[in-house]
Amino acid sequence: MATHDSTGATGTTTQLSPEALDGVLAPLAASLGDRLLTPSAATFAETAALFVGGPARTPAAVARVRTTDEVVEALAIARDAGLPLAVRSGGHHQARHGLVDGGLVLDLRLLDGIDIDAAAGVGHAQGGVVAGAYTAAAGAHGLATGFGDTGSVGVGGITLGGGIGYLSRHDGLTVDNLLGAEVVLADGRVVRADADENPDLFWALRGGGGNFGVVTRLDLRLRELGTVTGGMMMWVPTPATLAAVLRAFAEGPDEFAGMVNVMVAPPVPMIPAELHGKPIIMALLCHSGTAAEADEVFAPLRALGTVLDSVQEMPYPAMFEGAGGPPPGGMGDARTGFLGQGAWAPDEAWAAEVIETVSQAAGPAAVNIRAMGGAIGLVDPAATAFAHRDPAFMVTVGKFAPAVEALPAASEWVESAAQAFGISGRGYVNFMGTATEQDVRNAYPEATLARLREVKRAYDPQNTFGYIGTSEAVSGP
Numbered sequence: 001m002a003t004h005d006s007t008g009a010t011g012t013t014t015q016l017s018p019e020a021l022d023g024v025l026a027p028l029a030a031s032l033g034d035r036l037l038t039p040s041a042a043t044f045a046e047t048a049a050l051f052v053g054g055p056a057r058t059p060a061a062v063a064r065v066r067t068t069d070e071v072v073e074a075l076a077i078a079r080d081a082g083l084p085l086a087v088r089s090g091g092h093h094q095a096r097h098g099l100v101d102g103g104l105v106l107d108l109r110l111l112d113g114i115d116i117d118a119a120a121g122v123g124h125a126q127g128g129v130v131a132g133a134y135t136a137a138a139g140a141h142g143l144a145t146g147f148g149d150t151g152s153v154g155v156g157g158i159t160l161g162g163g164i165g166y167l168s169r170h171d172g173l174t175v176d177n178l179l180g181a182e183v184v185l186a187d188g189r190v191v192r193a194d195a196d197e198n199p200d201l202f203w204a205l206r207g208g209g210g211n212f213g214v215v216t217r218l219d220l221r222l223r224e225l226g227t228v229t230g231g232m233m234m235w236v237p238t239p240a241t242l243a244a245v246l247r248a249f250a251e252g253p254d255e256f257a258g259m260v261n262v263m264v265a266p267p268v269p270m271i272p273a274e275l276h277g278k279p280i281i282m283a284l285l286c287h288s289g290t291a292a293e294a295d296e297v298f299a300p301l302r303a304l305g306t307v308l309d310s311v312q313e314m315p316y317p318a319m320f321e322g323a324g325g326p327p328p329g330g331m332g333d334a335r336t337g338f339l340g341q342g343a344w345a346p347d348e349a350w351a352a353e354v355i356e357t358v359s360q361a362a363g364p365a366a367v368n369i370r371a372m373g374g375a376i377g378l379v380d381p382a383a384t385a386f387a388h389r390d391p392a393f394m395v396t397v398g399k400f401a402p403a404v405e406a407l408p409a410a411s412e413w414v415e416s417a418a419q420a421f422g423i424s425g426r427g428y429v430n431f432m433g434t435a436t437e438q439d440v441r442n443a444y445p446e447a448t449l450a451r452l453r454e455v456k457r458a459y460d461p462q463n464t465f466g467y468i469g470t471s472e473a474v475s476g477p
């Protein structure tokens, strides 16, 4: 099967007979032992599962690599045999790039070393580390690097796509704090990418996703951070309340960050029973300044009449503890886009449309609104492959599907909601529910895409690393 991707690279993958496949994988089985899992292994399904569910995809094998040398070896075997390859770390991407039918999954989760160099202010994370583990390790030194809001998300995936979270308005995106990386390229070379070595690759890694190689180590800038004031607030949704919450971000300091969900309350114990099944505004909030400054910011939000308020002073790593996010295995579709610039905030009419759309949805749906601005917008859009620097808010609409058959209806719903909310046309690669050519064009402005294509041609001309490139919409001769 020939593959073609929107960055212009082409490659060829092969369907092998079971006997031929055994022969191809034999050297890897010898090296990895029971860390090479084929579908007959008792733990195969559990190991291959991603956080996000979806239509069945069955890889030929999962290689649970533990060292850079093992990455090089597994990669060579897949490449030389023309086996489709997928790379996974935390397994959270909604478009499920981390699984590939009939191919080899390079599972990085055992490549999970963390080294916090407090004196140098640099955290080193191997390619399979998750955000919660890194944040806890850095927190033990009173230090932090900003990721998102969920501890089980892979540092590899979130960083390569951008990384928007609790510290972004103050410190920039995760990519703005990436100082360098060790990368295994498609041809097996192990290279460093930073401002001095392979700067074009370094640029592409900061937003271009898993298109260019296997990142076996990320070097991340640390900042001092002990406690924050954070947690959850919830309100009964009215247009005035939603607009006021969003305005608080627009007018608030860069230390104040978080995300606001308009959703139907699930029947979980932490939410008052009388709200179950009803629309709510649920915000996860974090203020990284002093407790007194935080209280000032949170007072007007409390004055809106919260029905739940768990916001309190806590060590920063505590923000990443607990389950976080929806339960694993759920499926659905999502569209993401951006709104406004500078201190702009949506008005009550927009808020009313959001509340009405979520309330009327058949089955669980959510609109997730994240404040951008601050340090994110201070970076030149051309400086990294993440180029959407100016928006005030990022908005994601998501619709859950109880079964595969319900996915088309979920896609239709998110498409129409995205149009209604005015967020179509641009997107964040880490929140793409699908990976069509249009999604890719939404994620990267034309100039960025052209530059990504150049880097792709230089570092992965055979498209060994499919990532956003092997979707149905962009595959072909």
Ligand SMILES: Cc1cc2nc3c(=O)[nH]c(=O)nc-3n(C[C@H](O)[C@H](O)[C@H](O)COP(=O)(O)OP(=O)(O)OC[C@H]3O[C@@H](n4cnc5c(N)ncnc54)[C@H](O)[C@@H]3O)c2cc1C
Pocket: 051, 086, 087, 088, 089, 090, 091, 092, 093, 094, 096, 097, 098, 099, 108, 127, 128, 147, 148, 149, 150, 152, 153, 154, 155, 156, 157, 158, 159, 160, 161, 162, 163, 164, 165, 209, 210, 211, 213, 214, 215, 216, 324, 325, 326, 430, 431, 467
């Ligand atoms: C519950 C939940 C909460 C989230 N919260 C946030 C948030 O607050 N902020 C935010 O910005 N994003 C957030 N995301 C989105 C998240 O950043 C993306 O889904 C990201 O791709 C997840 O990374 P992962 O390593 O867990 O996923 P994976 O599915 O393992 O990785 C996605 C792809 O990235 C590439 N990749 C990953 N690691 C490597 C590596 N080491 N080397 C080479 N390629 C690699 C591979 O192509 C892989 O298939 C969230 C997602 C979920 C499901």
